[in-house]
Amino acid sequence: MAKAKKKCRQYSVDYLKYxxxxSEADKQxxxxxxxxxxxxxxxxKPSKLEDRLKRCHTDKIGKDLKYFQTLKEKYEKRxxxxxxxxSTSQSNDDGLRASYxxxxxxxKSGKPHTIGEQLILPAVEEVLKNCFAQISI
Structure with missing residues (x-):
């Protein structure tokens, strides 16, 4: 006996009026x-979508397509x-790149890594202190 092939409906833009x-996970x-x-x-099925709107969201029954379009835009921009x-990782890239x-x-200098703590960190602190002192004036 052959199995009956299950019908898989495709999303239609007309469903927005309901x-x-x-779905983001599965477009079907x-x-x-x-x-x-x-x-x-x-x-x-459009009849089932309309029925769900009537059962679960009774206050939204009379809304027009424009209302649902604005909801969709808000959903996409959330x-x-x-x-x-x-956005936060992009702001940390500059500090990470400088550290690297x-x-x-x-x-490359072949010196021990403690030279960074002994020489470079105090030099960077001095530069930053002088730069911020000039900016505040």
Whole structure:
């Protein structure tokens, strides 16, 4: 006996009028913009999406497409963990690069690594102290 092939629905842009966008994890699954729940592919029928909107989000029934478009834009622009960590890591790159370059110069000189603590750190502190003293004047 041959197995019946399961029908897999594709997301349609018309589903936005019911408050659904494709899930980030799997583009074939709908995600509710109002409660961020990902539903199964079986519930991608327009009648089931409309029914869920009526059952779970009764206050949003009369909303037009423009309302759901603005919700989608807000959802796409929201801060994510990736975007927050990406911005902080970029600001730390300069200090990390300077530290690496100093370590590389010490290694190339053939001196012990303690020379950085004895010579370079006091020199950098002196330069920074003088630079910030001039800026504050």
């Amino acid at each position: 408050g659904f966008v494709p 699954l709908p995600m509710c913009l109002l409660c961020n729940k990902v539903l199964s592919n079986d519930s991608m 801060p994510t963990m990736h975007s927050m960590f990406a 370059n100093i370590s590389l110069l010490i290694a």
